[in-house]
Amino acid sequence: MQDVKQREVERVILVGCQVNRSDEEFQQSMQELESLAKTAKGEVVGSVTQKREKVESSTYIGKGKVQELVLLIEETSADIVIFNDELQSSQMRNLHSHCKVAVIDRTQLILDIFASRAKSREGKLQVELAQLKYLLPRLSGQGLALSRQGGGIGTRGPGETQLETDRRHIRRRMTEIERQLEAVVNHRERYREKRKKNSVVQLALVGYTNAGKSTLLNRLTKADTLEEDQLFATLDPTTRQMQLPSGFSVLLSDTVGFIQDLPTTLVASFRSTLEELKEADILLHVVDCSHPDYEQHEKTVMRLIEELGAQSITQLIIYNKSDCKIAEFIPVSTKDSIEMSAYNEEDLLDLKREIEHSLKEIMIPYRAEIKADEGQILAAARAETMLSSQEFDEDEEVYHIEGHALKETAIYQLLKERSKKE
Structure with a gap:
């Protein structure tokens, strides 16, 4: 004992x-x-x-x-x-x-x-x-x-x-694990396709380990992910639903933290999990601005995002822990960035507004007319697009709606057909 x-x-x-x-x-x-x-x-x-x-x-x-x-x-x-x-x-x-x-x-x-x-x-x-x-x-x-x-x-x-045991046994075990992981990858791809079909918008939290990603996920979605002031407190990815100020709902995923000299064997083995980054509509890149080496941390994550082929995805840089930021802190990225503390409610609301703004940048604005008896289409527009205005015309018995939608979604095609005539 x-x-x-x-x-x-x-x-x-x-x-x-x-x-x-x-x-x-x-x-x-x-x-x-x-x-x-x-x-x-x-x-x-x-x-x-x-x-x-x-x-x-x-x-x-x-x-x-x-x-x-x-x-x-x-x-x-x-x-x-x-x-x-x-x-x-x-x-x-x-x-x-x-x-x-x-x-x-x-x-x-x-x-x-x-x-x-x-x-x-x-x-x-x-x-x-x-x-x-x-x-x-x-x-x-x-x-x-x-x-x-x-x-x-x-x-x-x-x-x-x-x-x-001998190398042959280890190689056999590796082949077996790869086969099992392949099944998980296939399941994840089917889930991804279903998400796209249902016009679900996906955001992914990325960043250096211990930057505060899990804390942000918990505060934004009322989730209960493990929060610890330790490196790699979160390993298994967590996805939760988050509602934006407009009422539009998105999925927010927490991911494993990056680190300098992250073992190549680990990147290769976790590729199926990290592939989620490539499927996100926006990457929320969290940087700990209270850390003296914050600049190097940001560059390390940027480099790994590039290695994963996700550099073309829109990024919003979140300089977290601003309540404890170091005196020498100067934002590396001034465009598409926000300084905040995950424990400040006002900051969280500002972040949600920034997310909405970033989403609008990658969405297509629309104006459409929906007949009163097309309730299903109206309900889909409310759930699957970022609706900004909705008025009912009693004389014509139509709803005039405006908002933003992702171009490749089914709901956008439906609304396009009902575009408001000028």
Whole structure:
């Protein structure tokens, strides 16, 4: 029982090597690594850093720094060493032999956090696939980490015995997961088609991890998504209905947070989930303006949106946490952006108005006449378009309506046929 208790919080040493980075960028990266370690329930007891022109091919850091690291491990009784970069199999193996404790890298740490956060079947499968893709070429360097008893940081997910089996078994498991995920993708595509057919407008919250996306989703839709001041508090995507001031309803989806150097295996495995971004009508890009590295966070997310092929979708930049914004904050994007706090009701109303304005930009304005006995079409116009005015002409027994609709929807075609004659 005592061993389990001790395992709850592991003593961690962080190691970073500054190569082709400014002092400020490197410092921010190390602070982020510390936040990641804390999210994985680790207690940081020390750190080792080094500035080099290029990393040491055999141990990532130089000989002297390896000796310094070994002494620090003995001094602090550390359980695990986490490197702020992706290690090669040979580097990991050599470091294990020197340190005599578990050694993992930033990628493995992020994958581990994802494994502990995944709740849905799809999320668990995606994380397991990413872990297997990452571990397959590195099995030879994993001996010490995989033999640890009682689990701990870097061992969550697929399980020790499964990873110690041969590569063929792992490849078979990967094929099986991909087959299961394919079924989920097909289901998601059918759901997407149904949504389009029903003229549902989709908005997606995107942004750096811990920017406040889940808090915004909860405040805008009265949802009950997990809110924590931690990295990757939300992993499984959540979709809720939101009503705009005009009465028009849209679907708002929360997505997994991005991070610098997001593991490529993770992006590949979560592609089916991230594909949702490409189907959104508007991306609500949330930036934490209280974070000193907000500018880099915004650029990182922009780059990942581009990698996913969603850069052509209209974006509204939301500079969140304005009540705590840093003194040096200057908006990177002045066009199509808003500064706000998710806890301010007035700000939330302003955001909804901004969303309406952005939607009108991508919608087509219409004016139509609907006969009194065409109640179904009128009801569809109210539900599926952004109605701005509606008047009933008793003499002609027709409704004169005006609003905005998405061009490719069935309701727009119906209203086009009933366009108001000038």
